[in-house]
Amino acid sequence: MFSLQRLLSRDDVFFDLMEGSAQEARAAIQSLVALLRDGDEKPKLEAFTAARRKEKRLAQELSEKLCKTFVTPLDREDIEAISHALYKIPKTAEKFGERYLLSGIELHGVDLSRHVELLDSAAEVIVLIVRELRKGLELKRVKAHNDELQRIEGEGDKLMLESLYQLYASRCDPFQAMLMKDLLEMLEKIFDRCRDVGNIIFHIVLKHA
Amino acid sequence: MGLIASLFVREDRFATLLESASLEVLATVKALDQLLTSPNPAISLASFVQARAKEQEIKGQIDVLLCQRAASRLDHGDIVALALGLNRISKAVRRFAERHMLCASQVPSGIFAVQIPMLDEAALTLQRMVVGLRGGISIAVAKRDNDQLQRIKGEADKLFTAAVVRLYQGHHEPMVSIMLRDLYEILDRIFDRARNTGNHILQIMLKLS
Numbered sequence: 001m002f003s004l005q006r007l008l009s010r011d012d013v014f015f016d017l018m019e020g021s022a023q024e025a026r027a028a029i030q031s032l033v034a035l036l037r038d039g040d041e042k043p044k045l046e047a048f049t050a051a052r053r054k055e056k057r058l059a060q061e062l063s064e065k066l067c068k069t070f071v072t073p074l075d076r077e078d079i080e081a082i083s084h085a086l087y088k089i090p091k092t093a094e095k096f097g098e099r100y101l102l103s104g105i106e107l108h109g110v111d112l113s114r115h116v117e118l119l120d121s122a123a124e125v126i127v128l129i130v131r132e133l134r135k136g137l138e139l140k141r142v143k144a145h146n147d148e149l150q151r152i153e154g155e156g157d158k159l160m161l162e163s164l165y166q167l168y169a170s171r172c173d174p175f176q177a178m179l180m181k182d183l184l185e186m187l188e189k190i191f192d193r194c195r196d197v198g199n200i201i202f203h204i205v206l207k208h209a
Numbered sequence: 210m211g212l213i214a215s216l217f218v219r220e221d222r223f224a225t226l227l228e229s230a231s232l233e234v235l236a237t238v239k240a241l242d243q244l245l246t247s248p249n250p251a252i253s254l255a256s257f258v259q260a261r262a263k264e265q266e267i268k269g270q271i272d273v274l275l276c277q278r279a280a281s282r283l284d285h286g287d288i289v290a291l292a293l294g295l296n297r298i299s300k301a302v303r304r305f306a307e308r309h310m311l312c313a314s315q316v317p318s319g320i321f322a323v324q325i326p327m328l329d330e331a332a333l334t335l336q337r338m339v340v341g342l343r344g345g346i347s348i349a350v351a352k353r354d355n356d357q358l359q360r361i362k363g364e365a366d367k368l369f370t371a372a373v374v375r376l377y378q379g380h381h382e383p384m385v386s387i388m389l390r391d392l393y394e395i396l397d398r399i400f401d402r403a404r405n406t407g408n409h410i411l412q413i414m415l416k417l418s
Contacts, residue, residue: 165311174383188272
């Protein structure tokens with residue numbers, strides 16, 4: 001798609017930084033997947049913190065670059081919105097990791113394996129959809145990625161309800177149920193954050209269509 | 210754009226779609242009412258699924274029109290924000306319904322009997338305000354409608370506080386208290402979103418006047 005803005009701006013650094021952020025979001029989700037999948041070999045909280053810190057550093061670098069650059073490949077507010085949305089993914093993943101490790105909670109028959117699979121897929125789609133920004137905002141491809149993120153989020157919502165149902169039916173200790181519910185809600189929030197990235201990028205593409 | 214567009218736009222398709230979205234909010238609230246009173250939840254669930262499909266269709270049409278830069282007396286930013294606001298109300302209502310279905314057998318029946326008619330009133334008021342965006346009603350009428358939404362929200366807040374106090378006093382089993390607290394919070398969020406959307410509509414009308 002032709003855009004004068006993109007023609008005048010030859011700076012690929014913005015795309016590099018946004019793609020870096022997407023990779024860090026994926027790294028944070030992968031730490032979370034490892035935490036939930038390999039129950040015995042729990043990664044330390046540092047893995048989450050490292051991803052979040054890297055993400056923050058990239059966001060700051062992007063913000064500085066925006067201040068110093070006259071012509072940007074996309075609108076400034078759009079770049080900032082993407083960066084902000086991407087930063088929220090490792091932040092929420094870290095929060096989940098903290099809470100999970102600190103509470104030492106047992107899962108009370110709630111199966112999180114499908115959540116883990118979906119999170120993994122969402123992280124991959126995030127990387128792909130952010131890469132599309134560099135390739136020229138192709139509406140069809142971005143829409144396909146965004147639809148996939150919406151589908152994953154919808155599945156995540158269904159899983160959340162199923163897990164809550166299992167929890168209510170398990171008649172476990174109310175205190176444990178409260179902790180578990182908090183964790184499930186945080187997982188749901190991670191799905192929401194991934195969906196938000198998709199929505200933002202899709203709207204940017206629509207604007208340029 | 211607003212003033213010039215209002216001179217040339219013979220058919221504001223955005224306004225029509227926003228009206229449809231507000232009708233879907235109303236339909237979702239009616240479906241919730243039916244779910245809480247009807248002995249057959251499967252029928253009510255079908256209404257939610259139908260409303261959801263309609264909403265997705267409306268959202269898709271708004272996206273296409275935005276992409277085509279269709280003319281409207283409303284700013285495109287306002288259209289996106291309003292569509293999102295209305296969508297978030299329906300989403301929260303559906304969320305409440307789903308959660309309620311999970312624990313319907315455990316929470317006391319009729320516990321939300323006061324709040325649901327208030328929700329219905331809020332949805333009706335909002336729908337009137339959205340119709341008013343076409344320019345058929347005066348600012349005074351819109352302000353009166355918005356005041357009504359604020360009043361409903363104020364009353365809902367009072368009910369929420371009283372309900373939480375009852376939960377803290379231990380009137381229910383701990384597990385039931387957890388479920389009820391969740392439901393009350395979602396309900397509170399629905400009233401918040403209705404109030405926010407009302408405020409937004411009034412601001413748009415003031416801007417257009």
